[in-house]
Amino acid sequence: MQNKSIILQNLKESTAEWTNRRGPLSDIVISSRIRLARNVEGIPFSPRAEQSELKRIFELSQQIVEEDSLFKDTNFLLLDKLTILESQFLVEKHLISIYHAREKRPYRGCVFNQKETLSIMINEKDHFQIQYLLPGLQLNNIWKLINEIDDEIEKKVTYAFSEKEGYLTSCPTNVGTGMRASVMLHLPALAMINGINNILKAISKIGYVVRGFYGEGTEVMGNLFQVSNQITLGLSEEEIIDNLEKVNQKIINQEQKVRKDLLSNSKSQLEDRVWRAYGILSSA
Template identity: 25%
Template sequence: MNSIRLVRTLTKCMSVRPYSMAPCEILELLEAGYQKLADSDSKSLLKKHLTKPIFDKLKTKVTPSYCSTLLDCIQSGLCNLDSNVGIYAPDPEAYQTFAEIFDPIINDYHKGFGKGAKHPASCFGYGADFPDLDPEQKFILSTRVRCGRSIQDFPFNPCLSEDDYRKLECMITKVLSTLCNEHAGKYYPLAGMEKDVQQKLIDKHYLFKEGDRFLQAANASRFWPTGRGIFINRARTFLVWVNEEDHIRIISMERGGDLGRVYERMIIGLESLAYSLKFSSDSRLGNLTFCPTNLGTTIRASVHIKLPHLGKDRAKLEEMAKKHNLQVRGTSGEHTEAKDGVYDISNTRRMGLTEYQAVGEMHKGISALIEAECQECCKK
């Protein structure tokens, strides 16, 4: 009966999204994958919250417009049992269709954003409210603020056709070409980019790279490099990634610790794009993104900061950072070591607060870490 229901639904939607697998194959993969996950020692949020009753309830559902299945949502977590989260939204409707699994994971990851919670309206405030964290440049090497956006009326990566990628790239780059003053720059498509140029951009941490196994397992890397690229302003302080994980990743960065200036640059760039592009959003979840960890404000503000004394006790550093809703990573990001006492530290809260509040928490927390580092230094 379940297989028949799925066949009928997928047949009805076949003109919208062609399937390479028969419905019975999808169900077989789901059943086998669920059993593998259940028998594993995975610590993912997917395993924690995907109970058998929820699995059985969702396994034959599909999203109304794009016909995404539960397999589209969880196949990355089924393939990568070491995932921390293990689920992606293949299209904006997935958050509603598969709410029984998305809601508890969102609540768990975003610490208390339960079913009754509602993300507030955007409020960016002014970057000038946040003074330079390190005017003498003793601690902070660089500062970065980024946010993600998805274009309305398009699904997310797993459901995009090759033509969709091209259409999105054309829409986005047309608007990028109108940016002026500090934000003016040039778009570099990934298709046809020489390998040495590509590697130089990756080495400078400007450009994303192919090969992320979690995204690949989620079918988010199809038709690579079609429709992908990077926009860079003249000063190389404002970047826009096109069709990497989300349709748009807007990044503002510079050397030093002037978080306010970096944040203000991002705001102006985002608002310039929003004038011509309509973004996907939800009245409860805020801005909609491919990965549920980036919902809400989608803001990730981070610094590369030297904390050689605090860093001698990593557990203590992480405990202090946690009090200020900050996350500690190694120099090159998650699962890496800190080189020469340099850490990547960012805000953790993205839902249930405004953009202004998220950056304010970051500013206050980094100030506290710098003060603690100075105190530790004085003890020596």
């Protein structure tokens, strides 16, 4: 096992690549993410597994990371050994979920690369939750990268899979592709004109969910909205990505239009808000 202190210190000094604002439409799209839920055939889902079974999954994960060249630049942490503050730090870095940080079961792990674009949660609700993040709107690029990683892991283990249902997962809403794709949007203009609620109601009716900056169970802060698919069964991965991109493009178009209108018609009010905010920040 790698040295925990060194890994965390390096992480404190690094900046995640997905935050560099260099991706497509990065003036509105902060990041894109795809997460795949996977389980090993014949072993109960993590919340129901015995300690010996959790240990088996953890050791299997270690073996894959150590032997496969795809993971040569990754770090591996055992969450059992972390303090509450250290676990929360990983949440803030978007490397693990709040659930994974707070859960007390043994043999919880996290694998992540130097760029912080790839992370794999070990023994969360599922045996493996593989996540990939990139800046801007890049779902198709992410799918190519995460699919390669998923295929590589599947060479080493047999996934729990049903010809009828697809990938079997701890949460019923993930059954099928096991995929959750999401886009993090910054929508200050729509928020200023109170146009957000109508958009959220509309997309919720067609199978999408909106969460806060840290995903499930978190509230919206700073006009940052995470839009993700809710349906994983009956659609291919490509269909999920294509549909999500179309929905987000419509929201992006509306945000761009409102920003343009506000700059044309309410420039002085905008400048006043900016200077007031700057004044408060400067004297804080």
